[in-house]
Amino acid sequence: MPAKRHAASTTSASAPVTPATLSSGPPTLKTNASAAAIAQHVWEQYLATTPQRTLLLDAFMAFLVLVGGLQFLYCVLAGNYPFNAFLSGFSAAVGQFVLTASLRMQTSDSGSGSSSKPSSKGKNARFADDDKEEQSSGTSHERAFADYIFGSLILHFFCINFIN
Amino acid sequence: MAQSSSLDVLLKGSSGQSTRGLLRIIILLTIAAAAVASRLFSVIRFESIIHEFDPWFNFRATKYLVQNGFYSFWDWFDDRTWHPLGRVTGGTLYPGLMVTSGVIYHILRFLTIPVDIRNICVLLAPAFSGLTALAMYLLTCEMSTSPSAGLLAAAFMGIAPGYISRSVAGSYDNEAIAIFLLVFTFFLWIKAVKNGSIMWGALTALFYGYMVSAWGGYVFITNLIPLHVFVLLCMGRYSSRVYISYTTWYALGTLGSMQIPFVGFLPIRNSDHMSALGVFGLIQLVAFADFVRGFLPGKQFQKLLTAMVLLTFGLGFGGLVLLSVSGVIAPWSGRFYSLWDTGYAKIHIPIIASVSEHQPTAWPAFFFDLNFLIWLFPAGVFMCFQNLKDEHVFVIIYAVLSSYFAGVMVRLMLTLTPIVCVAAALALSGILDNFMVMTKPNPEAQAKTNAEDSKSLRSTQKPVVGIYSYFSKAVVTGSITVYLLLFVAHCTWVTSNAYSSPSVVLASRMPDGSQFIIDDYREAYYWLRQNTPDNAKIMSWWDYGYQIGGMADRPTLVDNNTWNNTHIATVGKAMSSREEVSYPILRQHDVDYVLVVFGGLLGYSGDDLNKFLWMVRIAEGIWPDEVKERDYFTARGEYRVDDEATPTMRNSLMYKMSYYNYQSLFPAGQAVDRVRGTRVPTESPQLNTLEEAFTSENWIIRIYKVKDLDNFGRDHNNAVAFDKGLKRKRASSKKKGPRVLRTE
Numbered sequence: 063m064p065a066k067r068h069a070a071s072t073t074s075a076s077a078p079v080t081p082a083t084l085s086s087g088p089p090t091l092k093t094n095a096s097a098a099a100i101a102q103h104v105w106e107q108y109l110a111t112t113p114q115r116t117l118l119l120d121a122f123m124a125f126l127v128l129v130g131g132l133q134f135l136y137c138v139l140a141g142n143y144p145f146n147a148f149l150s151g152f153s154a155a156v157g158q159f160v161l162t163a164s165l166r167m168q169t170s171d172s173g174s175g176s177s178s179k180p181s182s183k184g185k186n187a188r189f190a191d192d193d194k195e196e197q198s199s200g201t202s203h204e205r206a207f208a209d210y211i212f213g214s215l216i217l218h219f220f221c222i223n224f225i226n
Numbered sequence: 227m228a229q230s231s232s233l234d235v236l237l238k239g240s241s242g243q244s245t246r247g248l249l250r251i252i253i254l255l256t257i258a259a260a261a262v263a264s265r266l267f268s269v270i271r272f273e274s275i276i277h278e279f280d281p282w283f284n285f286r287a288t289k290y291l292v293q294n295g296f297y298s299f300w301d302w303f304d305d306r307t308w309h310p311l312g313r314v315t316g317g318t319l320y321p322g323l324m325v326t327s328g329v330i331y332h333i334l335r336f337l338t339i340p341v342d343i344r345n346i347c348v349l350l351a352p353a354f355s356g357l358t359a360l361a362m363y364l365l366t367c368e369m370s371t372s373p374s375a376g377l378l379a380a381a382f383m384g385i386a387p388g389y390i391s392r393s394v395a396g397s398y399d400n401e402a403i404a405i406f407l408l409v410f411t412f413f414l415w416i417k418a419v420k421n422g423s424i425m426w427g428a429l430t431a432l433f434y435g436y437m438v439s440a441w442g443g444y445v446f447i448t449n450l451i452p453l454h455v456f457v458l459l460c461m462g463r464y465s466s467r468v469y470i471s472y473t474t475w476y477a478l479g480t481l482g483s484m485q486i487p488f489v490g491f492l493p494i495r496n497s498d499h500m501s502a503l504g505v506f507g508l509i510q511l512v513a514f515a516d517f518v519r520g521f522l523p524g525k526q527f528q529k530l531l532t533a534m535v536l537l538t539f540g541l542g543f544g545g546l547v548l549l550s551v552s553g554v555i556a557p558w559s560g561r562f563y564s565l566w567d568t569g570y571a572k573i574h575i576p577i578i579a580s581v582s583e584h585q586p587t588a589w590p591a592f593f594f595d596l597n598f599l600i601w602l603f604p605a606g607v608f609m610c611f612q613n614l615k616d617e618h619v620f621v622i623i624y625a626v627l628s629s630y631f632a633g634v635m636v637r638l639m640l641t642l643t644p645i646v647c648v649a650a651a652l653a654l655s656g657i658l659d660n661f662m663v664m665t666k667p668n669p670e671a672q673a674k675t676n677a678e679d680s681k682s683l684r685s686t687q688k689p690v691v692g693i694y695s696y697f698s699k700a701v702v703t704g705s706i707t708v709y710l711l712l713f714v715a716h717c718t719w720v721t722s723n724a725y726s727s728p729s730v731v732l733a734s735r736m737p738d739g740s741q742f743i744i745d746d747y748r749e750a751y752y753w754l755r756q757n758t759p760d761n762a763k764i765m766s767w768w769d770y771g772y773q774i775g776g777m778a779d780r781p782t783l784v785d786n787n788t789w790n791n792t793h794i795a796t797v798g799k800a801m802s803s804r805e806e807v808s809y810p811i812l813r814q815h816d817v818d819y820v821l822v823v824f825g826g827l828l829g830y831s832g833d834d835l836n837k838f839l840w841m842v843r844i845a846e847g848i849w850p851d852e853v854k855e856r857d858y859f860t861a862r863g864e865y866r867v868d869d870e871a872t873p874t875m876r877n878s879l880m881y882k883m884s885y886y887n888y889q890s891l892f893p894a895g896q897a898v899d900r901v902r903g904t905r906v907p908t909e910s911p912q913l914n915t916l917e918e919a920f921t922s923e924n925w926i927i928r929i930y931k932v933k934d935l936d937n938f939g940r941d942h943n944n945a946v947a948f949d950k951g952l953k954r955k956r957a958s959s960k961k962k963g964p965r966v967l968r969t970e
Binding site for chain 2: 097100101103104107108111145149150153156157160161163164165167168205206208209210212213216217220221223224
């Protein structure tokens with residue numbers, strides 16, 4: 063769930079911005095930098111390397127997190143009386159978020175190739191053939207988007223049915 | 227694929243891909259046909275009839291659905307069961323089965339094929355078992371590159387007794403369609419993990435939703451898939467495919483499962499579902515960590531990761547504890563505990579322990595239900611370890627979990643069977659492919675390699691004979707063929723002898739070998755239907771509630787739904803107490819007739835006296851002061867019904883109803899109970915508050931009418947004594963009365 067954590071990491075990075083400026087935020091990073099500095103670094107890298115379309119998806123995901131968080135807050139503060147309605151609203155947000163994240167993975171995986179692919183599995187080279195297989199059968203953008211719409215339709219059908 | 231093509235080259239020369247495809251389809255259809263056909267024993271031997279207990283309720287509900295439409299079925303409040311409470315049937319059942327057969331019924335009607343709904347219900351299970359075989363083929367094909375594995379698995383699944391036990395024609399139960407859905411959901415899940423596409427994940431969720439609507443065993447999927455994902459994560463095999471398929475499945479599947487009223491909010495309240503939620507959260511974190519890792523060199527990443535892990539773990543654990551303590555999350559359900567501690571149910575919930583299919587499995591049952599698959603099973607699991615891909619991890623987890631569960635509860639043998647079929651088919655196809663396809667290595671190439679290897683061991687230079695010879699091939703294939711044939715013979719035998727009895731109609735053999743049909747149940751239920759008012763309340767032990775509702779169409783006090791333990795205990799108390807105690811209970815519950823099952827004359831061991839101790843135990847759970855299990859045993863701890871039976875036993879309503887007038891069938895002093903193998907007291911027990919209304923041909927069912935209050939305001943003891951015209955008896959009974967009271 064990149065966006066949610068990003069929302070968190072931005073807030074955490076904006077507060078301790080003064081120590082981070084000591085290193086003047088260059089792409090190079092000291093090995094013993096603090097967690098906050100690392101987060102700052104990640105944020106900058108992210109802004110620099112992500113293509114426009116993916117950023118759009120991320121913005122949508124951030125929005126969904128916001129919507130879901132608001133509903134949850136309402137549920138905690140004002141009580142969960144129409145529980146069905148809360149649940150379907152909340153799970154619509156979560157489900158849509160998850161689907162969007164999946165779409166983002168699929169499009170950015172096969173789109174930007176292996177260079178900026180986040181989920182590079184360098185750690186387990188044992189399964190290199192597995193990796194190759196995955197890349198060759200990587201879904202096209204159109205297919206990914208069609209899948210996304212299919213999933214969203216089902217999701218919203220369930221939600222509307224459940225909302226009472 | 228390479229293996230398959232070489233196999234075909236070997237067997238069929240240059241036949242094309244399409245020929246092989248056609249052949250495969252034909253084989254699959256034949257397997258499906260065999261699966262259907264082997265389940266029809268009971269229809270051929272008896273008739274097209276619904277079996278056992280639960281199916282009768284499903285059948286009744288289906289009839290209601292077909293007659294009154296979907297919406298009124300959904301809102302069905304059934305006032306003819308659980309008198310006087312009633313049951314919100316629409317909200318407390320899994321509607322998948324009934325809706326499925328309702329849809330089939332309407333489709334057939336639309337095609338102008340008028341089929342009776344009963345026949346659809348009877349034949350639904352065999353039809354779906356054919357589909358299960360196909361789903362099994364698909365699932366196994368995902369596991370193995372060898373095409374023979376899928377076909378073998380389909381054939382095994384089609385005829386394995388472990389699955390047939392729940393899907394013969396007429397056993398119209400939830401499992402009939404649930405196993406198909408289980409296998410198919412797993413197939414879709416494997417497909418989703420392999421492809422990492424939202425579509426397969428969504429399809430998995432849809433079929434999961436269908437499964438939830440059909441069977442309570444869906445919890446197995448709910449826990450197995452997260453466990454699979456969790457193990458994959460622990461093995462460092464996280465990939466976007468896993469993320470996509472799991473999150474899609476969870477988000478959609480959970481919403482889908484909440485559409486069923488009976489499940490409702492359980493997926494977020496009940497602890498059984500918490501692992502899925504936990505893994506859902508975990509995989510989000512892992513995905514994010516993986517995402518961040520793309521930007522960072524190793525060291526900083528680790529630092530960030532530890533900080534994050536500590537934070538989220540602390541928060542999550544604290545939250546979980548808080549929720550459990552404050553009671554937002556329901557405590558673990560009793561059935562769940564009994565899965566882990568086999569003694570749990572016996573101590574705490576007698577009603578669960580009293581059901582025979584909740585007992586631990588006996589060892590021979592494994593062989594009985596699976597035959598030679600059970601020893602191929604570990605071999606297949608081992609072969610999964612050899613090429614350990616994501617889907618093989620799934621097989622291993624499934625195998626471990628379900629073999630544990632199958633050992634705990636007899637009925638979970640059903641969930642073990644599919645994976646045993648998969649593993650055995652993998653093992654067997656591995657053997658067959660190796661032996662039949664392996665061609666003799668080319669001698670020239672052999673010589674070449676030998677030359678390259680210079681002088682390795684001398685023995686390695688000879689062995690072209692070894693396993694390449696036709697002899698060894700013939701031995702292996704021959705023995706496997708023999709095993710397969712034995713398996714088929716065993717399955718047919720088990721199916722025809724053990725699993726094809728409707729248990730509503732019993733069959734036995736006469737001394738001359740001819741078949742003798744014992745039809746007491748239907749005789750008695752039909753008597754009830756014809757001779758009692760439409761809303762006469764029938765009290766019986768809960769086993770027979772569904773049958774009375776389905777066949778006799780009369781209101782019952784308790785039935786197999788067992789949702790209200792107290793109500794069942796009330797019936798248990800009425801059955802196990804003295805008449806003076808029972809009669810007020812019967813009056814309070816408007817009982818008109820009491821039905822008992824008595825197998826003493828015929829030697830039918832599943833009768834009420836053998837179940838009597840469970841009634842006592844369940845009643846004791848609620849009224850420990852008034853009903854005591856110890857009182858029903860003799861001083862030496864024996865459970866006896868003859869002259870030495872304890873006074874409590876002999877005065878209990880159940881005992882009296884069972885043996886009332888029984889000795890009149892025999893010459894004086896020779897009355898024998900054939901089930902318990904003992905002599906019966908020569909004097910008939912005396913019933914004051916009930917009168918015999920009906921006894922079936924073989925005495926299996928006995929129905930008693932509850933007497934109305936006496937016209938003159940006497941109690942029934944006195945009235946009966948007066949009717950007999952015995953003043954002396956009355957005095958003596960008066961004398962006896964207090965003495966009995968004092969001993970208690």
